[in-house]
Amino acid sequence: MVKIGTYTLKNKLILAPMAGVTDRPFRQLCKQLGAGMAVSEMISSNSLLWGSEKTKRRANHDGETEPRCIQIAGADPELLAKAAQYNVENGAQMIDINMGCPAKKVCNVMAGSALLKDETRVAQILDAVVNAVSVPVTLKIRTGWDKAHRNGLRIAQIAEQAGIQALAIHGRTRACGFSGEAEYDTIAAIKANIKIPVIANGDIRSPEKAKYVLDYTGADAVMIGRAALGRPWIFREIDYYLKTGEKLSAPSLTEIRDTLLAHLEKLYQFYGEYTGVRMARKHLSWYSKGQPYGAMFRNTVNRVGNSLEQIKLTQSFFAKLAEAL
Incomplete structure (x- = not known):
C-alpha cells in the first residue's frame, strides 16, 4: 500500500494532473474505474486568479473521494505558500507542487520544470509550502x-529534506517535452537513495508496462496521464x-458508450451547456x-454547439459500430 502522510491509497495507481483535462468529472x-488517487489541474499561485471562474472550477472537489489533491504552480515561495x-x-487534503510542466508559457515565468x-x-x-500547511x-x-x-536525484534529496511526503517523477527532461522514450534509470536511482514514496510517470500505456516500470524502478506507484485519455478504464486493467x-477483458462497446455518455x-x-459542449469535444475525440x-x-460532432445534438450523434455513432460487429 502507498502511504502519503496520513492517507493510504487503495492501490498503486494515480491519475496525473493534466491542464484542461483532470477536472472534477474526469478525476471522479x-x-x-480504479485510480487510487487523482491530482487536480494546475492552479496558479497568482492570487489575482483565485477568484476567477476557471480557478474555482479547478479547485472544486464537491463529492469527490479522498484524498483531494490540488496541484499548485508558480515560482515565488511566498505566493506558493499562500x-x-x-x-x-477550501477543502484540499493534499498539496502537490508542479516542477514538471514543460510548457513554454509556464517555464518562461520560471515555474514548472524551469525551477529545476x-x-x-x-x-x-x-520549505515555504511545507511549513505553511498541515496537510x-x-x-x-x-x-x-x-x-x-x-x-x-539532487532535487529529490532536497525534497525529502524539506518534508515532502511523496515524489512523482516523469522520466524525461524539460528539454525532451513529450518526445522520445521515457527513461526509468533516473527514477530507479532516486528510489534507491530516498525513503519517501516515489511515483514513476511517463509512457505507461499498458498493464504490462506498469508492472515493468514498478519492478525496474522499485517505485511505490505509477502515475498515468495521456494513456487514460478516452480510456479511463486503464486503471482497473492495470490494477x-x-x-x-x-489480463482483464476489454470493456464492451456498450460499456464504452455508457461510460462516455455518463x-x-x-x-x-x-x-454548464456552452463550456460543457466545448470541453466534451476533446473527450469525444479521444x-x-x-x-x-x-x-x-x-x-x-465537433461542429455541433449543443448537448442534445452531441448526445444524439454519439448514440448514432455507437449504434453504427454495433451494427458493424
Whole structure:
C-alpha cells in the first residue's frame, strides 16, 4: 500500500494532473474505474486568479473521494505558500507542487520544470509550502532540465529534506517535452537513495508496462496521464494485472458508450451547456480514436454547439459500430 502522510491509497495507481483535462468529472470517473488517487489541474499561485471562474472550477472537489489533491504552480515561495493555504482552507487534503510542466508559457515565468535549474529556489519553495500547511505536500518533477543536467536525484534529496511526503517523477527532461522514450534509470536511482514514496510517470500505456516500470524502478506507484485519455478504464486493467498477473477483458462497446455518455452528462452539469459542449469535444475525440468511422464522427460532432445534438450523434455513432460487429 502507498502511504502519503496520513492517507493510504487503495492501490498503486494515480491519475496525473493534466491542464484542461483532470477536472472534477474526469478525476471522479478515473477513481470509479480504479485510480487510487487523482491530482487536480494546475492552479496558479497568482492570487489575482483565485477568484476567477476557471480557478474555482479547478479547485472544486464537491463529492469527490479522498484524498483531494490540488496541484499548485508558480515560482515565488511566498505566493506558493499562500496558494497552498488558500486551497487547504477550501477543502484540499493534499498539496502537490508542479516542477514538471514543460510548457513554454509556464517555464518562461520560471515555474514548472524551469525551477529545476535553480536548486536554491527549489529548496526555498518546498520549505515555504511545507511549513505553511498541515496537510501532506507532494512534488512532481522531471529528471532534470536537459540530458546534460539530469539533477533529479539532487532535487529529490532536497525534497525529502524539506518534508515532502511523496515524489512523482516523469522520466524525461524539460528539454525532451513529450518526445522520445521515457527513461526509468533516473527514477530507479532516486528510489534507491530516498525513503519517501516515489511515483514513476511517463509512457505507461499498458498493464504490462506498469508492472515493468514498478519492478525496474522499485517505485511505490505509477502515475498515468495521456494513456487514460478516452480510456479511463486503464486503471482497473492495470490494477487487475498487478494483483492477478492476468489480463482483464476489454470493456464492451456498450460499456464504452455508457461510460462516455455518463461522462458527457457530468461535463454539462459541471461546466454548464456552452463550456460543457466545448470541453466534451476533446473527450469525444479521444474515446473515438482508433474506432471505425471515428474520423467522420469527430468531423461531425465537433461542429455541433449543443448537448442534445452531441448526445444524439454519439448514440448514432455507437449504434453504427454495433451494427458493424
